[in-house]
Amino acid sequence: MKGTPGGTVTVRVRFFARYAELAGRAEGTLTVPLPATVSDVVDRARHEWPGASALPPEPLAAVNLRHVRLDASVSDGDEVALLPPLAGG
Amino acid sequence: MKGTPGGTVTVRVRFFARYAELAGRAEGTLTVPLPATVSDVVDRARHEWPGASALPPEPLAAVNLRHVRLDASVSDGDEVALLPPLAGG
Amino acid sequence: MTHLTTAPLLLEPLLAEVTAPHCGGTCIFLGTVRDGPEDGGVTGIEYSAYDVMADAELERIVTETRRQWPGARIAVRHRLGLVPAEEASIAIAVATPHRADAFAACRHVIEEVKQRLPIWKKELRADGTATWVDPSGHPSMVGPQ
């Protein structure tokens, strides 16, 4: 399923660690026009939530629990996560 | 100290694991003429203790708790150990 | 959440998970919170995670590692929440028939973990400051807590 009849996709956006502090939120919902990439979601987030404008130009991202590149496409209902530099281990 | 006035050295010889079974003993004392090497001690052991003749031509050896080559010299009072193939770990 | 826990990591249960008759070599790696002379008085690290993804990613790393080293038995735990200095944040155990594979597969798991796990750490210092750790080398102060 690639979107609603109106030609948009609605995704859940999640912020973690330092990015959650910058964005002032841990999550939110965004709707973007089709065809949409992760990059489009990030751009939309910057405008929607003022703090998110401080995110770096090309943050790490995951869609539905998997790492993706910013040019990966997103579908309606996807969970898009923006990840600060990883520091596990 | 390189030996007794008579020109010989007396060493303690130790056998381990399979070599102790072959030699029929765990240890013994041997006296060999100067100058003496570990190899001389091994040769003497073969003659002194019948079972020891079954030792391989060039067994691993240690003198005073350190690995040595068979051409290492031995001194009076040394402990000469003949070691089957190592299997530690 | 099979691979994540907020409890202290224990070695013996992890070892028991990987022990098997056909495995003669076991390599365990522990990553511990450091407070060396150059670390500036770190009292602990607060680990946070995108937990569902971190758990899934760990499972994928384990599966991939098993594929690369057939017969390898692998157990991994990552601790979350506050981990005091000198305690372990991650424990990886790998048992294989022969030792070279145990070392190689265990090393592989920790390198993949470092590159892929969505986990973050905030260093807590004795002076009350807290800093998000960016392994790429750009610490960012987040102020006294």
Next chain:
Amino acid sequence: MTHLTTAPLLLEPLLAEVTAPHCGGTCIFLGTVRDGPEDGGVTGIEYSAYDVMADAELERIVTETRRQWPGARIAVRHRLGLVPAEEASIAIAVATPHRADAFAACRHVIEEVKQRLPIWKKELRADGTATWVDPSGHPSMVGPQ
């Protein structure tokens, strides 16, 4: 005899010996008695040693390894006597500031151990036979016990 014991090897005490504030990575290696499909029903291994030399040799290996990886903290235990299948005959723990050194130094210790320790093993099988193990590949039956 600081490095040799006839008791089962325990991980936590060994880990405690090497833990230090400046060390962020710890690698532990365990060698265990194997009884895989190709091992012919091994029920245990009887380890014997030239114990004074084995202990001295282990101390020399530890000293040399510390020299090669300055700051490394190292603990080693080799078990002697009967070690049942699936139990550990050797445990090596190495803690270093960074993980690559922990893996490398731990690997170094076990390779040196295999080449240098005056320790021998007799494999005990379910059928009552016992065999001296020659890692160079020439097993020699010593008959039912």
